[in-house]
Each structure stands twice: as structure tokens, then as C-alpha cells.
Amino acid sequence: MCGYPAKYALIFLLLALSVFLFLLSAPPYQANTFCSHMDLEPPTPDEALEDHYLLKAIAWPKLPARPAPAPLYQTSDPVHSLFTILPSKGQKEWHVGDQLEALVQMHNFQGSPKRYGGDFLVARLHSPMLGAGVAGKVVDHLNGSYSALFPLLWGGSAQVQITMVHSSEAVAVLQRLREERPNRVFFKSLFRSGKLSETTTCIPCLPPDSAQQPLCNYTNLHTGEPWYCLKPKLLSCDTRINHAMGGYEKPLYTNQEALLFQR
Ligand SMILES: *[C@@H]1O[C@H](CO)[C@@H](O)[C@H](O)[C@H]1NC(C)=O
Ligand SMILES: *[C@@H]1O[C@H](CO)[C@@H](O)[C@H](O)[C@H]1NC(C)=O
Numbered sequence: 472m473c474g475y476p477a478k479y480a481l482i483f484l485l486l487a488l489s490v491f492l493f494l495l496s497a498p499p500y501q502a503n504t505f506c507s508h509m510d511l512e513p514p515t516p517d518e519a520l521e522d523h524y525l526l527k528a529i530a531w532p533k534l535p536a537r538p539a540p541a542p543l544y545q546t547s548d549p550v551h552s553l554f555t556i557l558p559s560k561g562q563k564e565w566h567v568g569d570q571l572e573a574l575v576q577m578h579n580f581q582g583s584p585k586r587y588g589g590d591f592l593v594a595r596l597h598s599p600m601l602g603a604g605v606a607g608k609v610v611d612h613l614n615g616s617y618s619a620l621f622p623l624l625w626g627g628s629a630q631v632q633i634t635m636v637h638s639s640e641a642v643a644v645l646q647r648l649r650e651e652r653p654n655r656v657f658f659k660s661l662f663r664s665g666k667l668s669e670t671t672t673c674i675p676c677l678p679p680d681s682a683q684q685p686l687c688n689y690t691n692l693h694t695g696e697p698w699y700c701l702k703p704k705l706l707s708c709d710t711r712i713n714h715a716m717g718g719y720e721k722p723l724y725t726n727q728e729a730l731l732f733q734r
Contacts, residue, residue: 541640546580556573565623588612588615590638590639594621596623657673
């Protein structure tokens with residue numbers, strides 16, 4: 472593998488999809504207060520172990536406690552951020568089987584270095600010509616710098632690409648939403664009989680004020696898992712023919728916070 476220019480501009484590719492992935496990630500059990508009436512069987516030891524691994528896999532990085540949300544110009548800006556390829560054992564030469572390390576320094580929109588971690592970065596090493604690529608491991612040094620570590624698996628040229636998916640400030644917003652607003656997504660179902668069709672909203676857990684509205688109860692008799700839809704005005708509950716995501720409850724975040732999710 473040949474040498475690299477020392478610095479590459481950090482490539483910014485905000486994946487809009489990732490916002491949705493985050494918003495859909497599972498809420499912690501205890502925060503799901505609307506489901507507090509749920510009386511499910513306690514998990515078996517196998518299920519508890521699986522729960523543990525799943526929660527570990529989606530664990531959030533620890534974010535620094537800050538008194539107030541940072542103004543936009545103090546948040547991480549990929550355009551001002553840089554990474555440097557560190558020499559291997561003091562030399563600018565790499566061999567298959569070595570590890571390549573890139574040191575990332577994040578900066579804010581004013582160009583000042585960030586002094587805390589928590590940015591969601593993904594790193595990859597790839598060679599478009601060879602069609603080869605490998606994901607890097609990103610280590611957060613919690614002071615605004617990160618190491619991206621790549622195994623070198625093929626001979627020839629390769630490019631490093633580091634993407635900021637979300638700034639730590641955006642991650643903090645997503646984390647708050649996950650904890651405080653577990654039921655952000657709502658669902659809907661279509662009911663149809665003959666020429667008549669109606670769509671209503673569906674909810675996994677009964678809202679506290681549900682007593683007034685007529686409901687269709689689709690709770691799974693086998694597992695006890697709750698599922699309700701508002702009853703259609705004209706049709707009966709057994710004319711339900713489909714199920715889809717209805718959208719996100721609004722507003723999820725403030726206008727100020729929305730700026731953190733721009734491309
Ligand atoms: C950040 O932390 C890393 C790892 O501890 C250290 O090598 C680096 O010098 C630190 N950077 C700054 C700017 O303090
Ligand atoms: C819905 O059905 C389940 C299972 O039959 C039952 O336990 C639950 O109480 C019902 N919910 C309501 C609001 O009637």
C-alpha cells in the first residue's frame with residue numbers, strides 16, 4: 472500500500488435514513504410508561520440474556536453533561552473537521568496485515584476544535600477500483616479527537632472515508648427523545664368491506680385517556696402483547712385488512728434542534 476497525503480477533508484454524508492433508524496431504535500423498558508399496565512410474562516433466562524445483548528448492542532455513548540444546549544455554531548461541523556493518517560511504526564509505508572490508524576479532530580462551525588466526544592462517526596477504507604472495502608473501528612477519546620482503525624486486507628491503493636452521521640449535539644437530542652418520548656411512531660390500519668373503507672390510528676399501548684373512544688382490541692391472546700386500533704365509525708373490527716406505519720408524532724423537536732438534522 473502506498474503513501475497518503477497527510478490530510479483529507481472529512482467527508483460529510485448525512486444519511487437521512489439514519490435519523491429514522493435512531494428514532495425507531497427500541498425504547499428502554501422502564502421508559503415506556505404508556506405500557507406500564509402491560510402484564511407480560513417475565514423473560515426466561517435465555518430471553519433475558521438475549522435482551523442483555525440487544526441492549527448492549529444499541530447502548531449509547533456517554534455524553535458529557537453540559538448545562539445548556541450548545542448554539543449551532545459550536546456544534547460539530549464536518550466541513551471544518553480533519554483527519555490525519557498516522558505513520559505506521561514511524562514510516563509512511565503499510566503492508567497487508569498491518570493496521571492503519573487515522574486520527575480525527577472534530578471542529579465546530581467556527582473552526583475551533585471540539586473538546587468533548589460523542590459524535591457519531593463511521594469510518595471505511597475502500598478501493599473503488601478493486602471493489603474492496605472494510606469498516607473501521609472508531610474510538611472516541613472523549614476530547615474531540617477520535618481514532619479510526621482499519622485492518623489492511625488487500626494490496627494496492629485505498630481511500631479512507633469518515634462520515635459524521637450525527638454530531639454529539641444531535642445525538643443528545645435523539646437520546647432525549649428515546650427516553651422521554653418512547654411512543655413517537657403511530658400506526659394505522661385500513662378497514663374495508665364492500666365499497667366502504669376507513670382508516671384509523673393504531674397504538675400498541677392504551678393512552679391514559681382511551682376510555683372515551685371505542686377501540687378494537689387485537690391483543691395477542693397467546694403472548695398477551697397489546698395492540699389496539701380506534702374503531703372505525705361504520706365498519707366492524709374484523710374488517711381490518713392491513714397495517715402500516717402512520718408517521719411520527721409531532722412536534723418531536725424544537726426548531727433550534729431541527730437545525731442539527733440538516734444535511
Ligand atoms: C485526546 O485524548 C487522546 C487519548 O487520550 C490523546 O492522545 C490526545 O492528545 C488528546 N487530545 C487533546 C487535544 O487533548
Ligand atoms: C383486550 O383484550 C385482552 C385479551 O383478551 C384483555 O386482556 C384486555 O383487557 C382487553 N383490553 C381492553 C381495553 O378491553
